[in-house]
Amino acid sequence: MEQEIRVPISSDKNIVNARQKGRSAALAVGFSPGGTALEQEIRVPISSDKDIVDARQKGRSVALAVGFSPGAATLIATAISELARNIVSYAKSGEIVIQALHGSPRLGIQVIARDQGPGIHDIKQALRDGFSTSGSLGLGLPGVKRLMDEFQIDSRENRGTTVMVKKWKQ
Amino acid sequence: MEVPILKQGDFLIATIQAALTDADLLHLRTALLQQVVRSRSRGVIVDVTALDLMDSFASRTVQEIVHMIRLRGAETVIVGIQPEVAFAMVQLGLTLENVATALDLEEGLAYLNQKSKTIS
Numbered sequence: 001m002e003q004e005i006r007v008p009i010s011s012d013k014n015i016v017n018a019r020q021k022g023r024s025a026a027l028a029v030g031f032s033p034g035g036t037a038l039e040q041e042i043r044v045p046i047s048s049d050k051d052i053v054d055a056r057q058k059g060r061s062v063a064l065a066v067g068f069s070p071g072a073a074t075l076i077a078t079a080i081s082e083l084a085r086n087i088v089s090y091a092k093s094g095e096i097v098i099q100a101l102h103g104s105p106r107l108g109i110q111v112i113a114r115d116q117g118p119g120i121h122d123i124k125q126a127l128r129d130g131f132s133t134s135g136s137l138g139l140g141l142p143g144v145k146r147l148m149d150e151f152q153i154d155s156r157e158n159r160g161t162t163v164m165v166k167k168w169k170q
Numbered sequence: 171m172e173v174p175i176l177k178q179g180d181f182l183i184a185t186i187q188a189a190l191t192d193a194d195l196l197h198l199r200t201a202l203l204q205q206v207v208r209s210r211s212r213g214v215i216v217d218v219t220a221l222d223l224m225d226s227f228a229s230r231t232v233q234e235i236v237h238m239i240r241l242r243g244a245e246t247v248i249v250g251i252q253p254e255v256a257f258a259m260v261q262l263g264l265t266l267e268n269v270a271t272a273l274d275l276e277e278g279l280a281y282l283n284q285k286s287k288t289i290s
Contacts, residue, residue: 049192056223057189071254074223078258081225129263140226143262 027065044084046115047093052084055096059111066100066107067169076109076167079147082140083113083163091117091160101166108149108168116160123155173198175205180212181282183275189222195231202235206244213282214239217275219250229264236269245285247271249278 005025007018042062044055059080063073080096087094094115101108120126129142141163145151150166171194176183182205184198202214216232218224224232236246247270251259259265272278 053189053191060222071257074252074254075258075261078223078225078262081223082262085225085227140262143226143264146261147258 027067041097041099044096044098045093046084046087046096046113049088052081052088055084055098056081059096059098059109062098062100063109063167066102066109068109068167072167072169075147076111079144079165079167080111080113082144083111083165086140086161086163087113087115087117091115094160101168106168108166110164110166111148113163114160115162119157119159119161120153120155121157123153127153173201175201177205177209177211178279180286181215181279182206182209182211182213183215183217185217186219186221188220190228192227192231195228199231199235199238203238203242206239206242211244212286213244214246215275215278215282216246216248217250217278218248218255219252219274221252221255223255224251224259224264226262226264229259229266233266233269245270245282247278247281249274 005021007014007021009015009018042058044051044058046052046055056077060073060077063076064070068076080098084096087096094113094117097112097114099110099112101110127141127145141153144163144165148165148167150164152164153161154163155161171188171190173184173186173190173194176185182202184202186198190198202216205211206214214235216235218232221228232248236248239246248266249272251271270281272281
């Protein structure tokens with residue numbers, strides 16, 4: 001992206017062409033479609049079901065801005081929805097932190113779900129498919145692990161839980 | 171975000187138009203069940219084409235809607251699950267067991283018509 005883009009202007013078609021080139025250049029250097037620079041992380045406080053939708057929608061736009069396909073963005077948004085849901089269900093409140101990863105050579109997205117809730121008593125058990133403490137479908141953690149490429153969890157009883165996931169652009 | 175429910179003969183059609191919160195989904199569940207009783211409907215179509223994704227809560231609620239309406243004596247069919255939404259659901263282990271699904275509204279109507287013919 002070192003080179004400059006020249007667009008000769010002499011008709012109304014050129015106007016459209018120029019603004020489209022400007023938009024793609026902006027996206028290429030890491031601006032999101034809404035115009036926010038992707039350098040900074042996006043923090044979404046989580047305490048209600050509305051925040052779950054907010055977090056997954058923000059995650060989807062960052063994923064699209066990074067260049068993930070709409071399909072991959074849906075996978076990422078679904079993982080965020082599950083992580084945010086765990087915060088609301090088990091810890092009442094916490095936060096989701098979304099960040100674009102554009103260190104060479106790969107592009108990707110990182111999502112951190114953090115709470116100061118009761119923590120998970122048995123992480124191994126929570127990562128097993130079909131396990132649930134609340135009689136529901138479970139924490140969804142094995143599913144989140146499948147949706148993303150990297151998965152790390154740190155949980156301490158009565159101190160809280162932090163889950164960090166990453167997905168890389170193929 | 172309220173989901174509009176339209177009455178079409180013996181059937182009800184609920185078209186989800188945007189991302190729904192948990193509260194919205196629970197509201198839809200109650201509203202649909204009430205409408206089914208009020209209109210003595212034989213079938214219900216829930217169109218999820220515009221839904222951004224289906225996580226564990228959405229899947230569970232949809233499953234509950236289907237089962238509650240079945241206990242009432244009516245059939246429900248879910249239409250328009252997008253391919254990427256389906257992909258994410260399966261990765262999460264959400265398979266919507268015992269829930270009828272169809273490609274789109276038209277096929278959903280055909281399914282319900284066939285179902286109500288076998289009953290009468």
